[in-house]
Amino acid sequence: FSITAIDSSLAICTTTPGATSYIFRTTNGGAVWDTVYRQPGGFLDAIHMLDASNGVALGDPVGGKWTILRTANGGATWARIATEPVQAGTEFGYINSLFVLNNNYMWFGTDNSRIYRTTNGGTTWTFAATTGADCFELWFSDTQNGVAGFADGVVNRTTNGGATWTAVTFPGTGAIYGVSGAGTNVWIPRGGVVYRSNDLGATWASDYTSTIGATLRHNDFIRLGNSTLGWVVSSTGGIARFFGTLTGVDDQLPEIPVEFSLAQNYPNPFNPTTTIRYSLPKDAFVTLKIYNILGQQVATLKEELQNVGTFNVQWNGRNNHGNQVATGMYLYRLEAKPADGGQPFISQKKMILLK
Numbered sequence: 001f002s003i004t005a006i007d008s009s010l011a012i013c014t015t016t017p018g019a020t021s022y023i024f025r026t027t028n029g030g031a032v033w034d035t036v037y038r039q040p041g042g043f044l045d046a047i048h049m050l051d052a053s054n055g056v057a058l059g060d061p062v063g064g065k066w067t068i069l070r071t072a073n074g075g076a077t078w079a080r081i082a083t084e085p086v087q088a089g090t091e092f093g094y095i096n097s098l099f100v101l102n103n104n105y106m107w108f109g110t111d112n113s114r115i116y117r118t119t120n121g122g123t124t125w126t127f128a129a130t131t132g133a134d135c136f137e138l139w140f141s142d143t144q145n146g147v148a149g150f151a152d153g154v155v156n157r158t159t160n161g162g163a164t165w166t167a168v169t170f171p172g173t174g175a176i177y178g179v180s181g182a183g184t185n186v187w188i189p190r191g192g193v194v195y196r197s198n199d200l201g202a203t204w205a206s207d208y209t210s211t212i213g214a215t216l217r218h219n220d221f222i223r224l225g226n227s228t229l230g231w232v233v234s235s236t237g238g239i240a241r242f243f244g245t246l247t248g249v250d251d252q253l254p255e256i257p258v259e260f261s262l263a264q265n266y267p268n269p270f271n272p273t274t275t276i277r278y279s280l281p282k283d284a285f286v287t288l289k290i291y292n293i294l295g296q297q298v299a300t301l302k303e304e305l306q307n308v309g310t311f312n313v314q315w316n317g318r319n320n321h322g323n324q325v326a327t328g329m330y331l332y333r334l335e336a337k338p339a340d341g342g343q344p345f346i347s348q349k350k351m352i353l354l355k
Contacts, residue, residue, distance in 0.1 A: 001095050002046045004055070006305075007339075012036075012075040014044035014057060021059060023047070025075045037078040042067040046098035046108070049075065051285050051305055058098040058108050061087035066108075068122060085116050085125040096137040096178070096218065102303035104320055105143050107162050109135025115148060117162040119321055130156045131167040137218075139179045139186065142301075144316065147186050147201040149176030155188065157201035161322050170204055171195060178219040182228045187242075189216030189232050194240075212238025224307050256308055257281045260345035262334045265315075269352040272317045272324070276301070276332055279310040284336040284345075288313060291331045298325060301332075305339065317353055327355045 005011035012025045013033075021044045023037035042059040044067070049055040053074050059067030065084040071077060089112065097109040107117045111134045116127045132150025140146035148156045148165065153175055156165040172190040179188050186197045187207065192214055196207035210216055213234025221230035221242070230242035257279035265274045276288065288302035298319050315332070319325055333348040 001044065004047050004049045006049055006052050006074075010052070010074060012047055012049065012055065014047050014059075016043045023057060023069075023075070023078055036075060037069065039067070043092070045093040045095050048098060048100040050100060050103060050303065054103060056098070056100050056106060058093060060092040066093075066116070070122070081122050083123055083125070085127070088112065088114065094134065094136050097135055099138050099140055099146070101140055101143060102300055104300055104303075105140070105161075107138055107140065107146065109138050109148060111135075115162055115165065119143075119161065126163075128158075128162055128165055130154075130165045132156055136175070136177055137179045139181050141181060141184065141186075141200060142314070143299075143320075144318075144322070145200045147179050147181070147188075147197075149179045149188055151175045153190070155201065155204075159200075163322070168201055168204070171206070174215070177217040178232070180219045180221045180230070182221045182223040182230075185221075185228065187219055187221060187230060187232075189219050192216060194219065194232055208232070208240065208242070210234060210238075210240070212236075212240050222307075224309055257310055260284075260336055260347075262332075262347035262349060264349055265332065265351045269354040270317075271354050274315055274317075274351060274353075276313045276315065276334075277310065278313075278334050278336075280306060280308055280336055282342065283307050283339040285339065287333075287335045289333055290315060291333060292325075293329050293331070298330065325353065327353055329353075 003013040009029050015022050021042050024033040025036045026033045042062040044059040047057040055071045057069040064087050068081045068084045069078045091110045091112040100106045104121045109115050113130050114127045116125055118125050132154030134151035135148050138148035144161045146158045155168050155170040157168050158165050174191040184200050186201050188195050192210035193206050194208040195204045197204050213236035215235040216232050219232040232240050261279045263277040265276045286302050286306045290299040301313050329352050336345040
């Protein structure tokens with residue numbers, strides 16, 4: 001029911017063909033699949049690999065608690081975490097209802113209008129009520145801004161990391177089966193139309209009218225430098241493809257950087273938001289973190305595999321718990337590990353937050 005891939009050889013999928021749920025893994029491009037996890041019940045809704053080693057899977061509750069699985073060895077073994085959230089009544093989840101931003105931030109939707117979240121890798125969980133029923137999918141651009149779609153056609157957005165959700169005016173009729181985005185752009189298929197928001201879900205307009213089937217279902221978008229690629233599928237098997245640029249960027253193919261680099265943030269000093277820019281000449285696993293002058297970690301802005309390109313990441317002066325940090329000097333540190341196994345790039349710079 002859900003599949004994720006790291007490269008042309010390694011892929012992992014979930015299946016619940018009967019009373020037992022499984023995770024299967026291939027290391028040779030799908031020629032052979034091995035069973036790496038099984039458990040009675042707990043329909044496995046979604047799976048997500050953060051990098052070649054670390055991953056998360058979500059399943060329906062078993063034993064009164066949600067099934068939250070993690071791997072740290074490329075999916076070779078999986079285990080339930082010790083701090084799974086407690087099930088409320090008979091609630092359950094949906095395929096694609098999990099979104100993982102990095103090792104700390106995760107969200108998942110349910111059938112009972114709740115969206116659960118963790119900001120510390122699953123050590124603690126909280127939930128917030130929504131105005132929709134049956135959350136089919138949700139997407140976050142960063143640790144604060146997210147959009148959720150529901151089976152009853154409701155769309156909610158959050159600007160505080162999922163602490164609260166509010167309904168937005170959304171066009172069209174029918175269920176919301178997919179939510180995906182890139183940068184500040186979000187796309188949602190509904191009926192035979194794909195709607196687009198350029199402001200993280202605040203306002204919406206028609207972006208594509210289907211020629212591939214009457215009902216559009218799941219969609220997915222990725223960012224490559226300044227460009228965006230997207231796909232949407234229909235209930236009758238059609239596929240449509242999008243190519244364009246993020247809002248405010250000229251419609252052209254991105255230049256490939258010639259070297260790894262980390263630029264000085266701008267503005268600097270700043271209040272309350274600043275932008276950090278970096279370039280990747282190779283696909284790489286990127287870690288971008290903020291530290292105070294004592295060397296203590298304050299915030300994680302990026303922790304994921306990224307394609308070649310130049311990227312802008314904003315920091316809003318808040319820590320991993322969503323709290324505003326104090327005035328002072330901070331350090332931002334970029335580590336990029338090339339996917340081809342080349343020498344890692346590490347760079348660190350100073351910035352000042354003023355209030």
